[in-house]
Amino acid sequence: MKPLAPISNAARVALGILFFVLFFAAWGYATLGGYVSKTFLADPLTMVEEGWLLLSKHGFLADIAITIWRVVGGFVLAAIVAVPLGILMGAYKPIEAFFEPFVSFSRYLPASAFIPLLILWAGIGEMQKLLVIVIGSFFQVVLMVAISVGSVRRDLVEAALTLGARDRGILLRVLIPAAAPDIAEILRLVLGWAWTYVIVAELIGSSSGIGHMIIDSQALLATGQIIFGIIVIGVIGLISDFLFKAANHRLFPWSFP
Amino acid sequence: MSKLLIENVSRTFPGVRGGAPTRALEPVSITVGDNDFVTILGPSGCGKSTLLRMVAGLDIPTTGQILLDRQPVADPGPDRGMVFQSYTLFPWLTVAENVAFGLREKGVPAAERGRIAGEWLDRVGLTAFAEHYPKQLSGGMQQRTAIARALANEPAILLLDEPFGALDNQTRALMQELLLGIWERERKTVLFVTHDIEEAIFLASRVVVMTARPGRIKSEVTVDLPHPRHYTLKTSPEFSRLKAQLTEDIRSEAVLAANR
Numbered sequence: 084m085k086p087l088a089p090i091s092n093a094a095r096v097a098l099g100i101l102f103f104v105l106f107f108a109a110w111g112y113a114t115l116g117g118y119v120s121k122t123f124l125a126d127p128l129t130m131v132e133e134g135w136l137l138l139s140k141h142g143f144l145a146d147i148a149i150t151i152w153r154v155v156g157g158f159v160l161a162a163i164v165a166v167p168l169g170i171l172m173g174a175y176k177p178i179e180a181f182f183e184p185f186v187s188f189s190r191y192l193p194a195s196a197f198i199p200l201l202i203l204w205a206g207i208g209e210m211q212k213l214l215v216i217v218i219g220s221f222f223q224v225v226l227m228v229a230i231s232v233g234s235v236r237r238d239l240v241e242a243a244l245t246l247g248a249r250d251r252g253i254l255l256r257v258l259i260p261a262a263a264p265d266i267a268e269i270l271r272l273v274l275g276w277a278w279t280y281v282i283v284a285e286l287i288g289s290s291s292g293i294g295h296m297i298i299d300s301q302a303l304l305a306t307g308q309i310i311f312g313i314i315v316i317g318v319i320g321l322i323s324d325f326l327f328k329a330a331n332h333r334l335f336p337w338s339f340p
Numbered sequence: 341m342s343k344l345l346i347e348n349v350s351r352t353f354p355g356v357r358g359g360a361p362t363r364a365l366e367p368v369s370i371t372v373g374d375n376d377f378v379t380i381l382g383p384s385g386c387g388k389s390t391l392l393r394m395v396a397g398l399d400i401p402t403t404g405q406i407l408l409d410r411q412p413v414a415d416p417g418p419d420r421g422m423v424f425q426s427y428t429l430f431p432w433l434t435v436a437e438n439v440a441f442g443l444r445e446k447g448v449p450a451a452e453r454g455r456i457a458g459e460w461l462d463r464v465g466l467t468a469f470a471e472h473y474p475k476q477l478s479g480g481m482q483q484r485t486a487i488a489r490a491l492a493n494e495p496a497i498l499l500l501d502e503p504f505g506a507l508d509n510q511t512r513a514l515m516q517e518l519l520l521g522i523w524e525r526e527r528k529t530v531l532f533v534t535h536d537i538e539e540a541i542f543l544a545s546r547v548v549v550m551t552a553r554p555g556r557i558k559s560e561v562t563v564d565l566p567h568p569r570h571y572t573l574k575t576s577p578e579f580s581r582l583k584a585q586l587t588e589d590i591r592s593e594a595v596l597a598a599n600r
Contacts, residue, residue: 241398242428242486246442246493247418256444260432337432337473 125307134311143296147315150281150292153209157216158277162270165224169266172225173232174258183229186222194219195283207288212281219280220273227273231265232258264331264338271327278320343529344372344395344497349404351390363554364390367404370548370557372497375527381540381586382550383594388533389425391555392501395531396422408496418442421490425502427482429474435485436461436470442493460488463522480511487519497529504539516542517571524568537586541565542574549589552596559589 090098107127113119114126125133137143172179172186194215205211235258243257285294293312300308332339348367355361365387372378382388393399395406397416406413408420421442429438439457440448448456461467464484474482483503490498500519504512520543523530534540540547547561563582565573573579 236428238424238426238428239430241396241416242422242424243430243441243445244398244416245396245418245420245422245499246489247445248441249445252445256441257430260430263432335432337475340475 122304123306125305125310130307130310130314133305133307134314137296137308137311141296146292146296147319150285150294151319153212153284153292154216154274154277154281156209157213157281158220158270158274160213161217161221161277162224165221166228166266166270169225169228170232170254170259170262172229173235173262174254179229179233182225186225190222190226192218192222194280198284198287202288207290211288212284212292215284216277216280220277223273223276224269227269228262228266231269232262235261264335267327267331267334271324271331274323274327275320278316282316342371343374343376343409344370344531345407345410346370346372346391346395347404347407349391349394349401349406351387351394351399352402366554366556368550368555368557369404372529372531375529376546377523377530377532377544378546378548379532379534379540379544380548380550381534381537381590382555383552383590383596384535385553386550386593387553387555388535388550389501392422392499392531392533395497396420396499398422418446418493419496420499421493421495421497422499423483423486423490423501423503425505427474427479427486427506429477429482429485429489431474434471434473435466435477438474438485439489439492441489446493456492457488460492461485464488464518478511479507480515483507483515484518487522491522491526491528495528497531500530500532502534503532505534505536512536512539513571519543520569537583537590538574541579541582541586542569547586549586550593552593558593561586 111127114121114124115128121129168182172182197218198211198215201211201214205214239261240253240257243253248257281292282294282297285292286298289295293316297309297312300306300312347369349365349369350363350367351365353362353364368391370378370380380388380391390399394401395408395413397413397420413420429435430441433441436454436457439460440453443453443456458467458470461470464487466481466484466488469477469481474485477485486503487500504515507515516539522528523543530543532540532543541563544563547563549558549561550556551558561582565576565578
């Protein structure tokens with residue numbers, strides 16, 4: 084193998100699939116071969132079977148739907164405020180000086196540690212789930228957007244100035260379009276993190292959702308269901324990532340090679 | 341009549357972390373007449389780009405003042421179009437939209453913008469690339485677009501900061517002819533910064549030679565070659581004489597710059 088040498092598309096897909104095949108083979112070998120106790124780890128076949136039961140008999144699709152709704156709802160709420168605030172912080176240094184220390188501090192507050200407080204404040208309803216996600220993603224988005232807007236190429240701003248752009252023009256027609264692909268990338272990244280928060284929120288105080296199903300399955304020692312739940316989360320994450328990337332390519336064709 | 345007056349303009353950059361301040365430019369005075377093409381020739385780091393940036397309003401003189409049409413320059417503005425050494429086309433806009441950028445900031449209606457941008461793209465030979473994005477263009481094409489973008493705005497003066505510095509020799513020669521052709525037709529006032537002696541002579545009606553840092557004006561040479569100028573001019577005896585003279589002037593400065 085030569086460093087950085089490209090490979091064909093077919094080889095790339097084949098290698099990617101090969102990993103999953105080996106992964107399931109190793110898992111199957113360990114469990115079906117009797118090397119690992121069924122109590123601790125279900126075999127792949129049981130996992131698929133229990134997953135099918137979950138979907139067909141136990142209304143797991145409703146759980147999936149409600150979890151997706153929570154993630155998207157909380158994430159959109161956070162982004163609606165965080166993106167404009169981040170843009171203003173990146174563009175205007177006094178606004179940045181005002182908010183930055185607090186936001187940097189808040190960013191390190193673990194969203195999951197707020198769950199007990201949020202249960203006190205907002206109960207165990209939907210509002211509490213949404214708030215966990217908002218707290219978990221808001222500050223991250225603000226800071227990263229501020230950095231991306233603040234690091235727009237200075238010479239582009241100068242070129243715009245010599246072409247007669249004033250403050251508003253610089254903000255609306257240079258800083259925002261220049262940072263837009265970065266901002267879309269940031270949202271894609273943070274959406275991935277929001278998935279972690281929603282599951283944690285559902286594990287602690289919830290009567291529905293993927294996280295709730297997982298904690299219920301633990302009580303029943305149904306490791307197959309737990310693994311199925313985790314795989315469903317992974318697949319949804321993969322799909323949302325793919326959709327986000329496709330949207331970015333359509334929206335910002337100029338920023339991709 | 342003088343279009344641009346640079347009077348005793350100097351620039352000192354404050355010291356970094358308590359270090360001594362850097363004197364980038366000693367007080368210089370330059371007068372650029374209306375419709376004049378003046379090149380500023382100097383070794384790297386002589387403060388020639390700093391001077392141009394101050395004319396553009398992107399940097400502020402430590403002393404002295406700059407007057408354009410008798411008005412003091414304080415901020416950047418559309419009356420001073422600038423072409424940078426780095427590629428500064430807006431990557432999210434097409435070539436035509438880039439050329440129309442300044443017009444849009446001025447509030448020119450879309451149809452009018454399209455017409456003017458089209459004219460300028462025609463003049464720099466890029467009509468076929470109007471709908472391309474900058475990343476799809478070669479370096480020479482990008483700089484042609486940048487020149488069209490600056491001129492579409494109808495600036496009182498065009499400032500160019502080593503615009504062809506990153507291009508290969510052949511492309512650079514073609515770009516010089518293109519720019520000169522535009523100047524011969526439009527007779528814009530132009531201030532052009534370069535470290536390339538041939539380029540400085542070929543384009544200019546006057547060459548201002550600067551010393552190594554801190555930059556001062558070392559000499560001023562009038563270039564009395566007839567227009568329109570053809571590339572074969574570069575091999576003429578008169579051109580060679582000027583080149584020899586400027587080479588002598590700039591060489592001692594380059595030696596100083598290299599040994600520091």
